[in-house]
Amino acid sequence: MLIETVLSRIDYIVTVILFCIGLYALIIKPNLIKKLIGMNVIETSVYLFFIASADVRLGPASWQWAGPSEIADAAQAARVAAGQVALVNPIPSALILTAIVVSISVTAISLALSIKIYEHYGTLDTRKIMRLKG
């Protein structure tokens, strides 16, 4: 019973674990590149949360949607026509598709800034950068 409950929510559990790992890297790790990897892990965990909320067990994916006449199985076609079949929600996948492109832009800008910081200060360690002046 407990195992079934955990298995049906395993995506959300992994989402929380990944968020904590990314947050740890973002707060504790002094290196800027390592902080960026942690930020990417956090973003991916949020994507996984959205995608998991879209998933309906045993329902057809959005690209498998077809009219009742195109479904070979007669009983399944009757269920689809009656609106009794759960379908995977396409809206979160469309949102996440946009968010992935935004995240790669954020990563590119942050890496460019990190390179500039390294050229200026000679280090990527935030503890040393905080101590330096000018």
Add this chain to the structure above:
Amino acid sequence: MDMVILAHVIILIFLVATALAAIISRDLLESVIIYSAYSFTITVTYSILRVVDVAMTEAAVGAGISSVLFVAALCKTKRRED
């Protein structure tokens, strides 16, 4: 147990393991390569959850371009984390 659920659980365990390894590793190049493996693993997760459009975009952008950008940034800076 359903085989798909079993595969899903194994992939998710591997996902957490790769995320931890990418964070813990001291060598930044090693960390970036493990992060690339993490991206491919989450691509498989998206495929199991049946959102193939997001899976294809993540494989191209997250695992491909992102790793190239990180490695290019590492070439311009230091490889060791200290």
